[in-house]
Amino acid sequence: MKFSKFSKKLRFLLGDVRDKERLQRAASQVDYIVHSAALKHIASGEYNPTEVIKTNIMGSLNVIEVALDQRVKKTILISSDKACSPVSLYGASKLCAEKLFIDANFYGGFRKTVFSVIRCGNFLGSRGSVIPIFNEQKDSEVLTITDPRSTRFWVSTEDIAKFTLKCLEIAKGGEIFIPKLPSIRIIDLAKVIAPGAKHKIIGLRPAEKLHEILISEDESPYVKKTKDYYLINLLGIKEKTYNPNPSNTKRFTYASNLQNPLSLKEISKLIKKSVSF
Numbered sequence: 001m002k003f004s005k006f007s008k009k010l011r012f013l014l015g016d017v018r019d020k021e022r023l024q025r026a027a028s029q030v031d032y033i034v035h036s037a038a039l040k041h042i043a044s045g046e047y048n049p050t051e052v053i054k055t056n057i058m059g060s061l062n063v064i065e066v067a068l069d070q071r072v073k074k075t076i077l078i079s080s081d082k083a084c085s086p087v088s089l090y091g092a093s094k095l096c097a098e099k100l101f102i103d104a105n106f107y108g109g110f111r112k113t114v115f116s117v118i119r120c121g122n123f124l125g126s127r128g129s130v131i132p133i134f135n136e137q138k139d140s141e142v143l144t145i146t147d148p149r150s151t152r153f154w155v156s157t158e159d160i161a162k163f164t165l166k167c168l169e170i171a172k173g174g175e176i177f178i179p180k181l182p183s184i185r186i187i188d189l190a191k192v193i194a195p196g197a198k199h200k201i202i203g204l205r206p207a208e209k210l211h212e213i214l215i216s217e218d219e220s221p222y223v224k225k226t227k228d229y230y231l232i233n234l235l236g237i238k239e240k241t242y243n244p245n246p247s248n249t250k251r252f253t254y255a256s257n258l259q260n261p262l263s264l265k266e267i268s269k270l271i272k273k274s275v276s277f
Helices: 004-009 020-026 042-047 049-069 089-107 130-140 157-170 186-193 264-274
Strands: 032-035 074-080 114-120 142-145 151-155 175-179 183-185 198-201 213-215 223-225 229-233
Touching (some): 042 049, 042 089, 074 089, 142 186, 157 175, 183 186
Parallel strands (some): 032 074, 142 198
Antiparallel strands (some): 175 229
16 A cells, blocks of 8 residues: 555654563554564474564564553454464464454453454565565576465455455454455466476475465354455354354355465466566
């Protein structure tokens, strides 16, 4: 999302979510907080677990406490598909952050800050994602692929920014918002970025999933479906649209391998629209 037209109203502060005092200063007179700070590299997280815990869990708790202290109106955590049925420390840390944010709606007492979560897939072209890696490798005409069966959910930074603003507007507290996202086979993505290149299969890295899950089967009874997104309500917010008897609800899993994948033409169009190299 472009902020040029708001340039005179914006200021940028350096800081760290581990530094609660700095967060207090940054959140002064702030109405809304979007918390997306995290250590996100899976392999590095497995090797440096204490650092992941300090940033992703304790840092999230700092954001919550500061939002309550400063009486922020609404605070949203940007979570990850890795938080759903986690197998990595990164995923487990994001799950903990989700739980902290949901329960923070009770934690504040008389302070009425609203806390919600957005759980989404991979950001197109983000640092460390497979698209920049494939782009760097294409001149060698050999692309490294973890597993030819693997699939992923994708979202552009522009789309997630718009979705976040929408969620800030409608959040009541305790929700996990999940946008409906396109699914892409990694091997198809490789074909689009480097047609004709050879593929070297290197195997999944430790704690890496073959497919991505945004809603688990156990969460599905608590899901409300809309045209553009799913909404998980684990707090049991009283709305007539929620099923009063989850045990009778048909269960499902929202996973990248269970969706119709984008065609090569659709992938090409999506990349041209969302990614610049």
